[in-house]
Amino acid sequence: MKQKLPESLVVDGHPDFDRLRALADEITARAGGPLELERQFPAMLRDCIDAVIMTAKTGRRAYEDLEKTEKTYIGTRVEIELRALLRLRKGRLDTLILDQDVDIKHTMGTNWMIPTEALDHPCLLVAADEQRARCYLGLIVARPEYLTTGKNKDSKASISATGFGHILWLLKEQPYPANFWRDLAAEVVDEIFAGDTGNLRMATLFRRVQSHIIPRDVVEAVARQKDFMRRIRSDGGNGTRDVLARENIVVLEGRKDAQLIRALGLPACTGSEFISCKLLDPRQINLAAQAGHRVDTPT
Template sequence: MTDLALKPALPLPGHICTPDPRPGRTREPHEILAPEYDDELEQVHAWLAPSAVERAFTQAVDDAIKYVLDGSRTGRFDLMSPDVDSDERASVGTKLQYRIINELKLVKEPPLDTTILGVPVELKATVRKNWMIPTEGQCEVCLLVQVDAAGARHRAFLMRTHRAWLRGGANKDGKRGIVSAALALYALPVLDWTPLPPEPLKRLSPPQRDVVFAPRVGQTERLTALFGYLPDVVVPRSSIETVCAGNRDPMRRARQAKPVVAARHGLTLLCGTWRDDLELAASRGFDISGDAWVALTPAALERRGTA
């Protein structure tokens, strides 16, 4: 007999589900409803449906990753780097919960993480393949966010995480993973795989990275090299702060690099804090709002009407 034949069948709607006991709260057995008959689940899903969710979730995930990397102090820009340990990587999920609440203009409140249209909602985020559901989240409406750091993307589901759809083995905190078949059948998609904002520092080759992050070399010199390596690439302020980690006033050093970049690389360096630069970049199809920078090649500079 194969291992597959030994596995118990996935409980279907109509099955009676009994949550794990939790101190201080009575958990009653209840009938599992199919998602289309679960009014609370459907109401929350409808509230999350508008396209603004994509912007909100993308901003929240990007902020959480950057918070953990702390690039302006550590010089790190890749969550999958060996310089980032597994505990730090896992902490993205915790940071992300608060950022999603903020981006969706919700409130952190009991009995779970927040409420949407009066429905208690548990927020769970993971940088792994599965979510670990705590006892208080069993049989509740859960917003599930998954971050694929290696692929620089994220997605989200909404699911009532019935105990019957969770794995048998729990970790030391009593949390259980979701059975993959239950996720495939009963989770409602909120957001399909969506790219995260690009990190231009990842485009540097190892030799280029050595130059840009060279120790005991001035910030202006290293930023000049950075822009020379990345022509016609929008470089956000956070990337510049990461290159200049631990130093003061990196934006001033970037401004000082303007004439050097022009003389050495033949590029026109534009900064989003200056209206003329912002408008010039936009007219060439580059968005440098939010203090971003771009070093335009002559060909890009001559191009018009692409915004």
């Protein structure tokens, strides 16, 4: 998305203000309030994109690795998931909100393509910026004067430079979860998924990616098993934690080990996130032991 967006002109007195404000309030209420919208919408986008990249199965690590048809499908998936998130019905266009037909448009770039059937209708604009891990959610009435005069072969027009000022933003520059695999070297990804068993892959993950938050869905993708949480437990000396303990590496859970994570100066994790680190000095080893984590004494 463009890094410099104009201030919204959609304020009291704007011809679209009452219409868009009512739609925005309905969307926010359906999400459970502004804080829930800020929490759920970015996570939904991350899931939609990662489900198409499928790093665990394909080895691909980024949106840029996708085929053209796959990139298009992300927009379809976002439309479906957004309707489900907000409990919206399908309409003549993509959805119905307050009995108005609303088109849902998604982009991973800097603009949206508006079809002729959406002219003069509200459009719910969704954007994901993978490079900066920022997302956007806005509303616009697709008036011809807000669109470019040039059209593509499907007679779709994009929002003009001045048209961007007529967007009412619900979320703007909102952080969303970065693609976990994007910044990992290809050889590290290959090494993680080269393991023949869930334990081997999991041990490599926490060995090679230390002091970095690892989301639960990444653990699930690496394990490739229904009971994926079992792969990070101790298991009679053969589990992931057992193997890594012999290398002085601890695997910590966001909620259970919150105090130890803080004491070790590691990034804060949520209850569904994990982090690992190698303990190199007696103080760290003692802290870990007090929290119930055993490691071998460094030699």
